[in-house]
Amino acid sequence: TDTTGSEVSMEAEGFKEQGNVYYVKKDYAEAFNFYTKAIDLCPKNASYYGNRAATFMMLSRYREALEDSQQAVRLDDTFVKGHMREGKCHLLLGNAMAASRCFQKVLELEPDNSQVQQELKNAESILEFERLAEISFEKRDFRMVVFCMDRALEPASACHRFKVLKAECLALLGRYPEAQSVASDILRMDSTNGDALYVRGLCLYYEDCIDKAVQFFIQALRMAPDHEKARLACRNAKALKAKKEEGNKAFKEGSFEEAYDLYSEALTIDPNNIKTNAKLYCNRATVGSKLNKLEQAIEDCTKAIKLDETYIKAYLRRAQCYMDTEQYEEAVRDYEKVYQTEKTKEHKNLLKNAQLELKKSKRKDYYKVLGVDKNATEDELKKAYRKRALMHHPDRHSGASAEMQKEEEKKFKEVGEAFTVLSDPKKKSRYDSGHDLEDDDMNMGLVTKCLFFFPAASGPGNFFFQFG
Numbered sequence: 165t166d167t168t169g170s171e172v173s174m175e176a177e178g179f180k181e182q183g184n185v186y187y188v189k190k191d192y193a194e195a196f197n198f199y200t201k202a203i204d205l206c207p208k209n210a211s212y213y214g215n216r217a218a219t220f221m222m223l224s225r226y227r228e229a230l231e232d233s234q235q236a237v238r239l240d241d242t243f244v245k246g247h248m249r250e251g252k253c254h255l256l257l258g259n260a261m262a263a264s265r266c267f268q269k270v271l272e273l274e275p276d277n278s279q280v281q282q283e284l285k286n287a288e289s290i291l292e293f294e295r296l297a298e299i300s301f302e303k304r305d306f307r308m309v310v311f312c313m314d315r316a317l318e319p320a321s322a323c324h325r326f327k328v329l330k331a332e333c334l335a336l337l338g339r340y341p342e343a344q345s346v347a348s349d350i351l352r353m354d355s356t357n358g359d360a361l362y363v364r365g366l367c368l369y370y371e372d373c374i375d376k377a378v379q380f381f382i383q384a385l386r387m388a389p390d391h392e393k394a395r396l397a398c399r400n401a402k403a404l405k406a407k408k409e410e411g412n413k414a415f416k417e418g419s420f421e422e423a424y425d426l427y428s429e430a431l432t433i434d435p436n437n438i439k440t441n442a443k444l445y446c447n448r449a450t451v452g453s454k455l456n457k458l459e460q461a462i463e464d465c466t467k468a469i470k471l472d473e474t475y476i477k478a479y480l481r482r483a484q485c486y487m488d489t490e491q492y493e494e495a496v497r498d499y500e501k502v503y504q505t506e507k508t509k510e511h512k513n514l515l516k517n518a519q520l521e522l523k524k525s526k527r528k529d530y531y532k533v534l535g536v537d538k539n540a541t542e543d544e545l546k547k548a549y550r551k552r553a554l555m556h557h558p559d560r561h562s563g564a565s566a567e568m569q570k571e572e573e574k575k576f577k578e579v580g581e582a583f584t585v586l587s588d589p590k591k592k593s594r595y596d597s598g599h600d601l602e603d604d605d606m607n608m609g610l611v612t613k614c615l616f617f618f619p620a621a622s623g624p625g626n627f628f629f630q631f632g
Contacts, residue, residue, distance in 0.1 A: 176212070179198045179202035183199040187218070187219060192219050192223050203216060210237070210246060218249065221252070221256075226253050226257055236250075244274055247270045248266070248270050256321060258320040260294070260320070264288075290319060290320055293312040294316060296312050297329065309330070310334060310337070314330065327349070328350065328357075338370070344364065344367050347367070358385075358388030359384075359388070362380070365398075368380060370438060372439045372443065374440075377397075378401050385398070400437070404440055415451060420454045424452065424455065427448040428448065431444050438471045442471040446464070448464050449464035449468070449482070453485055458485050458489050459489070461485045462482055465478045469482070480502055480514075492522035492525050495522075496519055520598040528582070530581070530582035530586055534548040536548045536586075540586075553576065553579050556572045557572075557576055558576060
């Protein structure tokens, strides 16, 4: 039996030596085959498991490497390389506490091992980054979580948990392609990973592809029935879709108050869903403008733009509200932003119109000067002119201070200017359309053209006092 036993041992050693040759050549698949043959012959030899663990590590099959390392140290508790590899596998898989225990064991066996001291520091830094990431996630500082996970993944490159947390935070930051890419990498290695399926769904959900997102959440729950985040996201996605559709239906039916309330309810469902919430704010702004809640509509558009700076529809809606509230500078700013992004004829015309209204708003408002609205008749204009001219005529203020006389004289001239323009259909039309009125050379001699109503006042018998 001893002879047979030693023959088996020799044969196993032969397989191990062949495995070593292939390992040196970096043909890890062949090395794995020979180490496995050696293990099959001598299942109690710690070094064979150690060698196969090293091969698994080179093949990035860290879970299998971990099992072999654990088996190796079970067979020989003084096997330093076995403890070292077990620690390294734990570290790569993101189990820093377990890794630390293995590295401590190595230090007990070899107190001067400098490599293990560095690995212990790596394990400590992973624990620190995990702790910081947890605090940051609670504070909703998702950028910091991504930073921490990137640092932790340097020594723990095979940790799916860290990758999933990073991907989730990238999705929460609106960096969907990056998040999708991380989740897809995990699913390529592990197609049943519930966390990665959840993140894929989350990206679709945040990109407003709600039906597709729900499918991923359901798949994630099949793989991990206790996945609370997937369950909550699935519920939110369905609720959000239903509420948004109810709001749209009410709007189409002309029930604006009801639509406004439904969009408001939808906005409370999930504050993290940036894209859908931006659309909801814009929809509510549309309803708000129909209900003449223009300032609220502007506020809603601003919220939509804050969530999605590329949302052209929100800029257009806000610009229209600015036009309706005569805030022309703001309207021009929004239309410029739209035209820079999408140079269409329609956007160009909207911008030109806003610029024209802005120009008109900056010159004297002759309608205000006379105290009439834009649709005043010829008689109303004359009546208003007489009343204002009488109010500001210099004779009426001859006893006032020099400053007051100057102010009233200025107003009197403005009244004359206003009447000259608005009482002439051609000039009124040019004024209303915003053409540059100075081309008409009207500011010169405007007053003399109207003063036939009021000759110079010199005494109580003049026209001013007879005027009724």
